[in-house]
Amino acid sequence: MRIERLTGFVGARVAGVDLKAELSGDAREALLEALSAHQMLVFPGQHLDLAAQKRVTALFGDPMQLPYVEPLPEDREVIAVLKEATETNVGVFGGDWHSDFSFLPNPPAGSVLNAVEIPAVGGDTLWASQVAAYESLPKGLRAIVDGRKAVHVGAPYGVAHAPPEDSRSGASIRMTRGDPSADEERFHPAVVTDPRSGRRALFVNPIYTTRLDGMDHAESAPILAELFHHATRPDICCRLKWQAGELCVWDNRMSLHYATNDYDGTRRLLYRTTWSGEPPA
Numbered sequence: 377m378r379i380e381r382l383t384g385f386v387g388a389r390v391a392g393v394d395l396k397a398e399l400s401g402d403a404r405e406a407l408l409e410a411l412s413a414h415q416m417l418v419f420p421g422q423h424l425d426l427a428a429q430k431r432v433t434a435l436f437g438d439p440m441q442l443p444y445v446e447p448l449p450e451d452r453e454v455i456a457v458l459k460e461a462t463e464t465n466v467g468v469f470g471g472d473w474h475s476d477f478s479f480l481p482n483p484p485a486g487s488v489l490n491a492v493e494i495p496a497v498g499g500d501t502l503w504a505s506q507v508a509a510y511e512s513l514p515k516g517l518r519a520i521v522d523g524r525k526a527v528h529v530g531a532p533y534g535v536a537h538a539p540p541e542d543s544r545s546g547a548s549i550r551m552t553r554g555d556p557s558a559d560e561e562r563f564h565p566a567v568v569t570d571p572r573s574g575r576r577a578l579f580v581n582p583i584y585t586t587r588l589d590g591m592d593h594a595e596s597a598p599i600l601a602e603l604f605h606h607a608t609r610p611d612i613c614c615r616l617k618w619q620a621g622e623l624c625v626w627d628n629r630m631s632l633h634y635a636t637n638d639y640d641g642t643r644r645l646l647y648r649t650t651w652s653g654e655p656p657a
């Protein structure tokens with residue numbers, strides 16, 4: 377197994393491993409260690425079917441089903457991240473900086489994307505290291521977030537913070553919208569610790585974090601704007617130009633990601649699975 381970093385802060389390419397084969401305990405341990413070190417791993421040339429993708433997901437944690445997004449009928453723990461060539465001038469699933477479903481009481485610890493059909497140009501995904509974000513946080517902001525909780529709500533699926541119609545993803549991703557219970561506030565620490573490395577990461581979410589605990593929306597807004605800006609600076613990001621057959625896994629506690637929407641007129645299909653872990657702590 378060869379692990380090469382993609383940038384100074386986040387992402388690594390893993391070569392010399394066949395994810396269709398059963399991995400030894402040592403190989404699994406090396407992958408868990410690599411994910412902790414790099415927050416995102418990409419495995420080129422895998423071309424996995426869904427059963428193999430589920431097996432890989434289970435190396436990291438128990439696969440889980442997510443609410444609000446319609447899964448595949450044949451496997452409710454898999455969603456198709458699909459935009460058809462005919463879906464133009466619409467938003468795209470994941471097209472804002474976020475970690476997955478942080479508004480849940482126990483959000484998915486990590487996610488997997490399996491690239492099936494990729495545009496010749498565009499459709500890249502970006503990740504931002506929240507370890508680097510925390511470690512480079514100006515003192516004043518660090519004093520605000522240390523020991524504080526942030527409030528997360530399922531904004532796109534609720535009523536109070538529902539996004540405008542034209543920013544929503546196209547018909548290929550079917551979602552439940554307008555559910556008032558998605559507006560329920562959930563509190564997670566604004567700084568979390570990776571249990572393996574002991575490193576700390578900023579844990580706020582530009583889509584789902586609506587305010588900081590102990591502050592109302594108005595007081596939180598300028599602080600959150602600064603945090604989101606700091607957390608997504610290009611200096612702490614990597615950008616993956618996908619190849620069909622690649623499989624990518626990432627840590628949702630330690631990174632944010634962003635799907636670019638620059639490939640109208642071309643079909644893009646990836647299968648996504650997620651795994652559960654300990655609640656953010």
Ligand code: SIN
Nearest residue numbers: 457469470500501635
């Ligand atoms: C996601 O947010 O999981 C989707 C990312 C992508 O389509 O690149």
